[in-house]
Amino acid sequence: MPEISELSIAALTRVLEDFTRMHIRLPAGRRLSFTTLSVLHTLAGDGPKRLTELAGSEQVTQSAITQMVTKLEREGLVERHPDPSDGRAVLVQVTAAGAAIVDGRRAERVARLTDLADRLTEPERAAIALALPALARMVELHSAAIGDPPIERGDGEGDSGMDTPRDSARR
Amino acid sequence: MPEISELSIAALTRVLEDFTRMHIRLPAGRRLSFTTLSVLHTLAGDGPKRLTELAGSEQVTQSAITQMVTKLEREGLVERHPDPSDGRAVLVQVTAAGAAIVDGRRAERVARLTDLADRLTEPERAAIALALPALARMVELHSAAIGDPPIERGDGEGDSGMDTPRDSARR
DNA sequence: GAAACTTAATTAAGTTACTGATACAGTTCG
């Protein structure tokens, strides 16, 4: 016998795809590329990282990361520091200005979602609230499988770093 | 007095950001750009569209769409047809091969989410199932606000068209 | 019904963000 409320993965997939599109289309104030915003997000969330670590987590080549970090450094959004434990390595750290960009984009998303949630009924909001821990656990299970760092999730996290194609390419 | 289960938008935002990242990083078999996959998804979901409509929904210039559609046409993934109601316009339609790509990527996402959901407890899955309609309604409210077409949602939908940066640029 | 304007698509030239290959400095290991 099937459960009372059987979870339709197909439906879940579609809803998540739609939210992804919503996030992706969020316009950015500054003209930063897709990958660039993702890097800022990662650094703001996980703390300083090596270039090779970033290359792995963003799935671009190490060469691309070097070039991007050079550009971000010129713009004052990240800083390069020598790694005390390995003379070859560089630790990239987000600056206050860089973190502000991440926070700003997060705030836009929160504002948008707040607006939408306000227009739901109270039981609808409650249903989402009750599902959040389970959804968060799916993300956790995924990260664990991928081998990501176990990510401190107290606060000051996030920004999936996504951007519209227009933002990436313009100017 | 606050409700029993108050919905934390901040928490919801973070979870959705994480899912976005999960989707974005999904590797693609073919080497199609970020925007290209998004266009295929839109066409597979909404049916034939004009170039200008696509330019609007994908947030790139019309010129970019023209070039992309030309390339997709060469690869047999879309077809151009004259618009019977307007001699200036062109209707772009996804081919079976194009739809297969969209479906394939959707299937990968479903597989991944299925795997994760299997590792949840039964109450967790039930909680997500109960929240799905509310989440879907948030998406609907968003589309309505943006002015998107009201999207037929029977089946054969989806693929948020997202891709890794690596996929976009390689080869 | 012709002139002026608007809209849809294409074409051309330039920019940017990536890739791949290579060079080189710093580590690790025999």
Added chain:
DNA sequence: CGAACTGTATCAGTAACTTAATTAAGTTTC
């Protein structure tokens, strides 16, 4: 110490965009 390995930087090339200009069809105005 020298050989192999690892982390970063550099260089040349490519793909996906941009803006600007062109062509063609449709709409408006008188």
